[in-house]
Structure formats: structure tokens, C-alpha cells
Amino acid sequence: MPSAALLGQSVLSGIFIGALYGLLGLGLSLSWGMLRQVNLAHFALAFLGGYLTYQLGVAKVDPFVTLALTVPAFFALGMALHWFLSRFAVTLLNTLLVTFGLTSIIEALIQWYWTADFHRMESAYAALRWKLGPLFVSLTDLITLGFAAALSLGMWGLLRFTDLGKAIRATTEDAPIAAAFGVNEKLLAYLLSGLAGAFAAIAGVCLALNHTLAPVQIYAWMGVVFAAVMMGGLGSPLGPLVAGVVIGVSEALTMALTAPTWAPLVSFSLLIGLLLLRPARF
Amino acid sequence: MKGALALCAALFCALPFAGLPAFYESFLYLLLHAIVLATSWNLLSGYSGYFSFGHGAFFGIGVYTTAALAGRLGWPFLWTLPLAALAAAALGAGLGAVVFRVRALRGELFALLTLAITFVLATVALNTVDGGPGIQVMVDVPKITPTASGFLYLLMLGAAALTLWTAYAMAHSRFGTGLFAIRDDEDVAEVMGVPTYRFKLAAFAISCALAGLAGGIHAIFVSYVTVAETFSIALAVNVVLMSALGGTRHWLGPAVGAVAITVLLYAFTGGEAAVIGRALSGLILIIVIVAMPEGILGQILKRFRRRELPRSARKGSEVSVQITTRALGEPLLVVQGLTKAFKGVQALAGANLEVRRGEILGLVGPNGSGKSTLINLVSGHYRADGGSIRFEGRELAGIPAHRIARAGIARTYQIPRPFPQLTVLQNVALPPMFGQVVMDRAAAAREAWRWLEFTNLGDKANSYPGELNLHQRKFLELARALAARPKLIFLDEVLSGLTPLEMDGALRLIRAIREQGASVVFVEHVMRAVMELADRVVVLTYGRAIAAGMPLDVMRHPEVVSAYLGAAHV
Numbered sequence: 001m002p003s004a005a006l007l008g009q010s011v012l013s014g015i016f017i018g019a020l021y022g023l024l025g026l027g028l029s030l031s032w033g034m035l036r037q038v039n040l041a042h043f044a045l046a047f048l049g050g051y052l053t054y055q056l057g058v059a060k061v062d063p064f065v066t067l068a069l070t071v072p073a074f075f076a077l078g079m080a081l082h083w084f085l086s087r088f089a090v091t092l093l094n095t096l097l098v099t100f101g102l103t104s105i106i107e108a109l110i111q112w113y114w115t116a117d118f119h120r121m122e123s124a125y126a127a128l129r130w131k132l133g134p135l136f137v138s139l140t141d142l143i144t145l146g147f148a149a150a151l152s153l154g155m156w157g158l159l160r161f162t163d164l165g166k167a168i169r170a171t172t173e174d175a176p177i178a179a180a181f182g183v184n185e186k187l188l189a190y191l192l193s194g195l196a197g198a199f200a201a202i203a204g205v206c207l208a209l210n211h212t213l214a215p216v217q218i219y220a221w222m223g224v225v226f227a228a229v230m231m232g233g234l235g236s237p238l239g240p241l242v243a244g245v246v247i248g249v250s251e252a253l254t255m256a257l258t259a260p261t262w263a264p265l266v267s268f269s270l271l272i273g274l275l276l277l278r279p280a281r282f
Numbered sequence: 283m284k285g286a287l288a289l290c291a292a293l294f295c296a297l298p299f300a301g302l303p304a305f306y307e308s309f310l311y312l313l314l315h316a317i318v319l320a321t322s323w324n325l326l327s328g329y330s331g332y333f334s335f336g337h338g339a340f341f342g343i344g345v346y347t348t349a350a351l352a353g354r355l356g357w358p359f360l361w362t363l364p365l366a367a368l369a370a371a372a373l374g375a376g377l378g379a380v381v382f383r384v385r386a387l388r389g390e391l392f393a394l395l396t397l398a399i400t401f402v403l404a405t406v407a408l409n410t411v412d413g414g415p416g417i418q419v420m421v422d423v424p425k426i427t428p429t430a431s432g433f434l435y436l437l438m439l440g441a442a443a444l445t446l447w448t449a450y451a452m453a454h455s456r457f458g459t460g461l462f463a464i465r466d467d468e469d470v471a472e473v474m475g476v477p478t479y480r481f482k483l484a485a486f487a488i489s490c491a492l493a494g495l496a497g498g499i500h501a502i503f504v505s506y507v508t509v510a511e512t513f514s515i516a517l518a519v520n521v522v523l524m525s526a527l528g529g530t531r532h533w534l535g536p537a538v539g540a541v542a543i544t545v546l547l548y549a550f551t552g553g554e555a556a557v558i559g560r561a562l563s564g565l566i567l568i569i570v571i572v573a574m575p576e577g578i579l580g581q582i583l584k585r586f587r588r589r590e591l592p593r594s595a596r597k598g599s600e601v602s603v604q605i606t607t608r609a610l611g612e613p614l615l616v617v618q619g620l621t622k623a624f625k626g627v628q629a630l631a632g633a634n635l636e637v638r639r640g641e642i643l644g645l646v647g648p649n650g651s652g653k654s655t656l657i658n659l660v661s662g663h664y665r666a667d668g669g670s671i672r673f674e675g676r677e678l679a680g681i682p683a684h685r686i687a688r689a690g691i692a693r694t695y696q697i698p699r700p701f702p703q704l705t706v707l708q709n710v711a712l713p714p715m716f717g718q719v720v721m722d723r724a725a726a727a728r729e730a731w732r733w734l735e736f737t738n739l740g741d742k743a744n745s746y747p748g749e750l751n752l753h754q755r756k757f758l759e760l761a762r763a764l765a766a767r768p769k770l771i772f773l774d775e776v777l778s779g780l781t782p783l784e785m786d787g788a789l790r791l792i793r794a795i796r797e798q799g800a801s802v803v804f805v806e807h808v809m810r811a812v813m814e815l816a817d818r819v820v821v822l823t824y825g826r827a828i829a830a831g832m833p834l835d836v837m838r839h840p841e842v843v844s845a846y847l848g849a850a851h852v
Binding site: 038088090092093094096097098100101102103104105107108109111112219222223226227230259261262264265268269271272275276 | 333380381384387389390391393394395397398399401402404405406408409414515519522526554557558560561563564565566567568571572575
């Protein structure tokens with residue numbers, strides 16, 4: 001049995017990694033639940049954002065300054081993707097395939113420019129760590145958690161309390177009826193897809209701050225994040241974060257208690273269990 | 283045709299003895315490998331529409347079965363191949379047995395679930411059999427051919443032949459037809475008598491077995507297996523790409539796509555070019571999905587379809603209908619105390635209904651009175667909360683819809699639900715294959731022609747349902763229900779939306795149906811039709827039958843009047 005400090009540290013790191021799952025899942029969940037698009041390319045976009053952060057970091061640009069560039073750019077990319085998918089009336093299942101094709105293209109692009117090697121960003125933030133009792137906390141982890149919580153809560157507030165949010169929820173329920181009541185559902189769809197793209201850019205910065213980057217890593221995140229999205233409930237703004245943290249902590253504890261190689265089993269066991277026990281959720 | 287096929291087979295078999303450079307054997311091996319994987323994937327995913335992203339997992343099970351048994355334990359590797367297939371099939375069937383019970387797990391959820399299975403199996407394999415470093419599989423292959431790669435080529439050739447034969451045989455059988463129907467509309471397929479659960483399970487097991495077999499052979503070919511290389515998502519996606527490119531609706535489509543993609547990727551191997559190859563395959567995937575959903579082969583075959591109208595087959599079968607005239611008027615279907623609630627809305631609150639042999643029963647009632655729910659319960663589409671449904675003395679409540687169809691009950695849908703990607707003829711030929719008397723495909727097609735003539739749809743036999751107008755689609759619904767030769771047929775508002783002229787035709791048709799020996803229950807709002815046709819009328823309101831009897835008597839019944847017009851205030 002590992003010590004209490006080790007378990008505590010495990011739970012803490014689980015929360016932080018779970019926050020990143022939630023952050024990556026937020027954009028996916030919105031486009032899946034509200035636009036009926038399963039956007040696998042979200043991961044590739046996030047990594048593209050991460051690589052851009054890394055590249056500008058090499059040129060001594062602060063990651064937060066990078067955001068000012070990548071967020072609008074990725075907002076536009078998200079809208080462009082939505083234009084393409086709606087222009088050709090791609091069905092839900094086919095969005096999975098089309099965005100997988102897009103993932104391959106972006107992956108190839110990344111590999112061509114940055115090679116297949118691992119890259120790790122050096123930044124001033126990474127050096128900042130604090131000791132809270134027996135536990136260590138790093139600034140980059142807190143930044144990720146902050147972004148994830150702020151965006152999830154912000155999105156929740158937007159959907160819950162504003163007229164815009166009400167219009168979005170109405171469109172999700174029944175787009176033609178919402179349109180008949182004067183909601184510009186096409187514009188809202190572009191707004192949502194743009195937001196999903198922007199979230200990918202922000203997740204990219206967090207990826208670059210906390211993790212090593214390599215083209216193959218794009219696929220490593222897919223399974224877990226999808227598990228978080230599906231567990232959290234499609235289209236739910238807070239669901240991915242909550243489910244992500246649950247998965248993250250379970251994984252971290254599994255790693256501490258058994259071998260690290262067993263960790264991937266946790267999220268999928270949770271997901272499969274949920275699919276079988278509560279299929280009505282989906 | 284047969285001669286050409288035999289010559290081809292002989293040529294392919296003779297290849298390893300021709301003394302070609304080993305490169306050709308390896309390349310052809312990889313080509314066949316891709317054909318086996320893509321075609322086997324298609325058996326479940328293309329035929330029944332359940333897109334699996336987990337084909338890499340089942341392939342991987344095969345790889346690791348052979349690697350562990352032949353590489354670690356030193357078993358003779360030819361013996362491990364059937365075990366590799368069996369292990370993969372068992373896993374697929376086990377997974378299917380759980381997943382296919384859940385109605386919601388279709389489409390993208392099934393795709394993502396199978397994707398997840400790949401990760402799960404990779405983790406399990408890494409932590410158990412493999413242990414981390416991978417497994418060396420060095421075995422002596424039988425020295426039948428000059429080179430070892432030649433022997434593996436022959437093995438994979440055998441696997442490819444087996445796979446293609448399976449794909450062909452399935453596509454041209456009841457089994458395949460049932461799967462195609464599942465792809466188009468699973469609920470309707472079940473109501474038409476297709477045992478959907480069993481079919482999906484069998485297709486999944488066969489698909490996995492063939493992937494496992496390919497995996498077993500491949501373990502020897504690569505001679506060193508690792509988890510990362512084996513359980514790859516890339517394989518699963520390539521397989522989807524190949525099948526989509528070639529065409530998922532045809533048994534040969536995936537093989538065409540497999541050849542195209544393998545040749546293409548081969549042109550871009552090594553270093554920089556591999557990256558371009560990956561981007562290119564991504565681009566092709568997007569273009570194929572968006573621009574040619576039917577794939578290369580589908581596109582080509584579409585060109586030819588217009589020209590060949592099988593007029594020769596247009597001979598209605600002379601099979602006479604055995605009219606079971608025994609005891610006209612005895613109760614055929616007895617529904618008692620049937621209840622069904624949808625989240626607090628009590629759609630049926632103890633409905634009673636009796637249908638007698640040989641009668642036309644009109645079922646009327648205001649909107650929301652539970653007429654359609656009643657049909658949905660009797661046909662097995664929904665499960666009743668309580669009450670009993672006895673048909674010819676047998677209890678039907680709670681048994682699967684396909685067995686109800688087999689017992690002799692057919693139905694139409696208020697909004698026609700034809701299988702959109704089957705031709706009109708194929709639509710109508712489906713129920714006879716799964717009805718009371720199971721017919722083979724040829725007999726079913728003859729039967730279908732009979733009912734197409736009966737409903738005047740003969741000219742449209744080779745059209746797709748999307749090309750029909752509403753009136754024709756309603757008649758297609760009728761023809762499809764009749765082709766099952768039911769003892770009892772439920773017609774759910776077949777007349778609504780028809781012009782008066784079309785309605786006259788429909789009324790004649792319904793009378794003719796009874797003359798063929800079936801009892802008819804028809805749900806209708808068009809009172810003229812009800813009064814003209816029905817022997818008896820039953821009125822439903824608020825989920826309960828409030829009156830039953832001769833049409834004129836029932837219509838004067840005070841409760842019926844108030845249900846339709848409200849209470850009198852004079």
C-alpha cells in the first residue's frame with residue numbers, strides 16, 4: 001500500500017490531467033451534442049495549437065500572447081470546418097470519417113514540419129512549483145485547471161442565463177422549430193463551431209505547457225477524452241470536466257496501486273459500464 | 283466464367299514456383315492481407331451498417347494468439363490459425379452479445395465503443411501475454427514452396443479466397459439480405475421478420491474470425507509482434523477507407539478499395555514520402571465520403587443498373603394462395619387489458635380488441651387515442667406494460683418482433699418506411715424470406731413480383747423508394763406487408779393523403795386482400811372508407827375501446843358521438 005502522501009499526489013495529478021481531458025472534451029461535446037458532428041480533428045487541431053505555442057515559445061513569445069493569435073485563427077478554422085460539413089450535408093457517422101481524414105492530413109502536416117520527434121516546450125511558467133504540505137503543485141497545472149474550469153463554467157453560464165444560450169439550446173432541441181420562431185440557427189451553428197475551434201487552441205497551449213508533443217500523441221488522447229465526453233453527456237458544458245476529473249483520478253489511483261500500464265483500462269471500463277447500464281443517456 | 287476463375291486460381295497458386303524475386307511475393311501478400319481485412323470488416327460494417335473502428339483489435343487477437351502459442355509455446359503454427367480465428371470470433375460474439383442488446387448503441391456510439399475496445403485489448407495484451415518487449419515468432423514453415431514468403435503468400439491467398447467466397451455467399455443469401463435491411467432500417471427489418479440480433483451477432487463473429495485468421499498468418503509474416511504495431515487505429519481506419527473507397531454495398535467493393543489503397547500507399551513508402559501518403563489517404567477518405575458515397579464499384583454498377591431491367595424475371599409465380607377458410611369468424615387475435623405508458627402519458631389503458639378470422643375490422647378513434655400504439659404493441663415494436671395479446675391461441679406479449687412476423691402478422695407504417703437503399707423489388711422480396719414459409723431468394727423474388735403486379739407497381743420494380751411518389755410508397759408498404767402472406771394484416775392509415783381516385787383503387791385492393799385469405803385491421807380517419815369497408819368497427823378513446831360492432835350502430839353510440847364531437851348541450 002503506497003503512502004498517504006503518494007496517494008494524495010496521485011489524486012492531485014489526476015485532477016490536473018482530468019482538467020485537460022475536460023478542456024479537450026468541451027469542444028468535442030459541444031459540436032457533438034449541439035451540431036451533431038463528431039469532430040475527431042479536434043485533437044489534431046489542439047496539437048496544432050500546441051505546436052504553434054511551442055514554435056513561438058522557441059522565439060521567446062509568451063504562451064498567453066500566442067493565444068491572442070491562435071484563438072481567432074482557430075475560431076475561423078472551426079467555422080470553416082462547419083461550412084464544409086454542412087455544405088456537403090455530411091451525416092453524423094460520416095463526420096467521424098471525414099474528420100478522421102482531416103486528422104491524417106493535419107498529422108502529416110505536423111510531421112512534415114516538426115518531424116516525428118518528441119518536442120518539449122521550455123517556458124518560464126514550467127519552473128514555478130510550490131509545495132503545499134507534502135504535495136507539489138506546478139503553475140502550468142493550475143493554468144490548465146483554471147482554463148478548464150473557467151471555460152466550462154463560462155459556457156454553462158452562457159447557455160443557462162443568456163438569451164443567446166436559450167437560442168442555442170432551442171436550436172439543439174429542434175432547429176427548424178427554433179428557426180420558425182426567429183432564431184438564426186445557421187449563425188448560431190457557426191458561432192458554436194468557432195467556439196469549439198477556439199477551445200482547441202486553448203487546449204493546445206495547455207498541452208504544450210504540460211506535455212511532450214509528438215504527432216503520434218494525437219491518437220493517444222482520443223480514447224480517454226471521448227470516454228469523458230460520452231460519460232459527461234453530449235452537449236453538456238460541465239459534464240466533460242466532471243467526467244474528466246473522475247477518469248483522471250481513477251487512472252492516477254490505478255497507476256499508484258497497480259502498474260502504470262493498466263491505466264488505459266480505467267476510462268474504457270467506466271465508459272463501457274456506463275454504456276451498458278445507462279444506454280438511455282445517449 | 284467458371285473456367286476463367288479456375289485459370290486465375292491456378293495462376294495465383296503457381297506464382298511462388300515461378301522464381302520471382304521475393305519482393306513480389308511480399309507485395310502480393312500485403313495486397314491479399316488488405317483484401318482479407320477490408321472484406322471481412324465489410325461483412326458486419328458494410329452489410330449491416332454497424333461501422334466498427336475496432337477491426338484492429340480482432341486482427342490483433344489473432345496475431346497474439348498465434349504469437350503466444352507458436353512463438354512462446356512452440357505449437358505447430360498451422361494449428362494455431364484456426365484457434366486465432368476462433369479466439370477473435372469468440373471475443374466478437376461476446377462483445378456483440380452485450381452490445382447488440384442495447385438499442386441505442388448504433389451509429390457513432392458503436393463506432394466509438396469498438397474504438398475503445400482496441401485500447402482495452404491493447405492494454406490487456408501488453409500487461410499479460412506480451413509483457414512489454416513484444417514476442418518473437420520464429421517458426422519453420424512447411425517447405426512446400428521454394429521460399430518461406432511464398433508459403434505465407436499461399437496461406438494468405440487461401441484466406442483471401444475464403445473471405446471473398448464468404449462475402450459473395452452472404453451477399454447472395456437470406457442472411458445478407460437481412461443484414462442489408464438492418465443497415466437501412468433495423469426496426470422495420472425486425473418487424474418484417476428478420477432476426478436482427480442473431481444476424482448481427484453471426485455477422486460480427488464471422489467478420490472477426492476472418493480478421494483473426496489474417497492476424498494469425500501475419501504474426502508469422504512479421505516474425506516479431508509488438509502491441510503498438512498490432513493494435514493500431516491506423517489499421518482500423520485504413521480498412522474503413524478501403525471499403526468506403528471501393529464501395530461498402532457490394533461484396534467485392536472492399537477488395538477493389540484494398541488494391542487501390544495498398545498500391546497507392548506502396549508508391550509512398552519510406553521517409554518523406556510516407557508523410558505524403560498519409561495526407562493523401564486522409565484526403566481520399568474525405569473526398570470519397572463527400573463525393574462518392576457508393577464507392578468506385580458502386581458508382582460503376584450504378585451506370586449499368588439503368589440498362590438491365592430483368593423483364594425475364596417478370597413472371598408472376600403461379601403459386602396459389604392457400605386460403606385457410608377453416609372456421610371463418612372464430613377469434614384470430616384477442617387483445618385483453620393492454621396497457622402502455624410513455625413517460626407518464628398513458629397511451630393504452632387496458633384496451634380490449636378481438637379480430638375474427640376473415641373479417642375487415644375498422645379501428646377508429648380521435649388523434650392520440652392509442653391506435654398506432656396498439657399496432658406497435660401487437661407487431662412487437664414496443665413491449666406492453668401489461669395485458670395479453672393472444673394470436674391463434676398463442677401469447678405474443680413480450681416475444682421478439684421477428685417471431686411475431688413469423689407467426690403471421692404483418693403491418694404497414696402510417697408514414698411509409700421502405701428500405702431506402704433496396705430497390706422496390708428487393709423491398710417486397712424481403713418479407714417472404716422471413717415469413718411463415720421461409721422462401722429462398724428466387725422464390726421470394728417471384729412472390730414479390732406477384733404483389734407488385736397486385737399493387738400496380740410492376741413498372742417501378744427496379745426503382746428505389748426515393749423515386750416514388752407518396753401514393754406509390756403507400757402501395758409499396760402494402761405490397762411489402764402482403765408479400766409475407768400474413769394471416770392478419772394491420773394497415774395504419776394507408777388511405778390518408780390519397781386523392782379520391784387513388785382511394786377507390788386502395789379500397790378495391792383492401793377487399794382483394796381479404797379475398798386472398800387474410801384478416802385485415804385498418805386504422806383510418808377517412809370515415810367514408812370505414813363505413814364502406816369494415817365488417818365491424820372498434821372505437822378507441824383515451825387508450826380504451828369504448829364501442830365495437832356494426833359500423834352504423836357504432837357510429838350512433840352516444841359515447842362515440844361525444845368522443846368525436848363533444849357532449850351535447852341542448
